[in-house]
Amino acid sequence: GQNIDQPTEMTATEGAIVQINCTYQTSGFNGLFWYQQHAGEAPTFLSYNVLDGLEEKGRFSSFLSRSKGYSYLLLKELQMKDSASYLCAVMDSNYQLIWGAGTKLIIKP
Amino acid sequence: DVKVTQSSRYLVKRTGEKVFLECVQDMDHENMFWYRQDPGLGLRLIYFSYDVKMKEKGDIPEGYSVSREKKERFSLILESASTNQTSMYLCASTFPSDGVNTGELFFGEGSRLTVL
Numbered sequence: 001g002q003n004i005d006q007p008t009e010m011t012a013t014e015g016a017i018v019q020i021n022c023t024y025q026t027s028g029f030n031g032l033f034w035y036q037q038h039a040g041e042a043p044t045f046l047s048y049n050v051l052d053g054l055e056e057k058g059r060f061s062s063f064l065s066r067s068k069g070y071s072y073l074l075l076k077e078l079q080m081k082d083s084a085s086y087l088c089a090v091m092d093s094n095y096q097l098i099w100g101a102g103t104k105l106i107i108k109p
Numbered sequence: 110d111v112k113v114t115q116s117s118r119y120l121v122k123r124t125g126e127k128v129f130l131e132c133v134q135d136m137d138h139e140n141m142f143w144y145r146q147d148p149g150l151g152l153r154l155i156y157f158s159y160d161v162k163m164k165e166k167g168d169i170p171e172g173y174s175v176s177r178e179k180k181e182r183f184s185l186i187l188e189s190a191s192t193n194q195t196s197m198y199l200c201a202s203t204f205p206s207d208g209v210n211t212g213e214l215f216f217g218e219g220s221r222l223t224v225l
Binding site (some may be wrong): 038041042050100 | 149150151152153154169199205211212213214215216217218219
């Protein structure tokens with residue numbers, strides 16, 4: 001079956017760096033997405049990786065290794081507003097999105 | 110600014126009632142989706158549509174139906190609501206993933222449905 005694994009919850013300190021991991025087993029691969037979802041709100045797009053390597057976008061970076069079925073989202077200079085759930089999703093060979101359950105990130109002062 | 114609008118943020122219905130959830134997007138997207146989101150579970154796909162009058166079942170279509178009469182509007186219907194359909198419902202839209210477009214989803218604000 002198809003599966004996406006990510007930690008349920010993580011805690012980090014304001015100003016620090018945190019890495020959220022995502023491992024996947026899917027039928028084919030057409031890209032990996034990260035979304036941010038604040039409590040009670042809709043998910044919003046953060047990043048897309050289809051080739052191996054690191055994509056940097058301001059304080060957020062996303063890494064992909066297709067051979068290992070692995071990605072991570074790196075958040076630098078954490079701010080309180082980064083407290084949210086982070087959703088990993090993989091597009092399979094049929095261009096269907098397979099979603100992880102999300103990682104709830106708690107930022108402490 | 111791109112926008113996906115869902116008709117109701119919060120609804121409370123009784124078991125057996127018919128429920129309509131409407132979703133409208135203003136981005137001329139071909140693809141539209143209905144998901145439900147429950148604590149501890151990933152987003153689960155109910156139905157999707159790649160064109161007007163076209164619909165495909167997702168992973169959990171039982172108890173739901175959809176309608177897409179116009180490109181911008183995708184409606185989710187619960188013919189007879191049950192308590193296990195209490196959930197957050199999210200509508201999303203996108204252009205097809207084709208090497209130019211990634212298939213990034215744009216979500217509505219969500220409709221939180223409680224069935225008593």
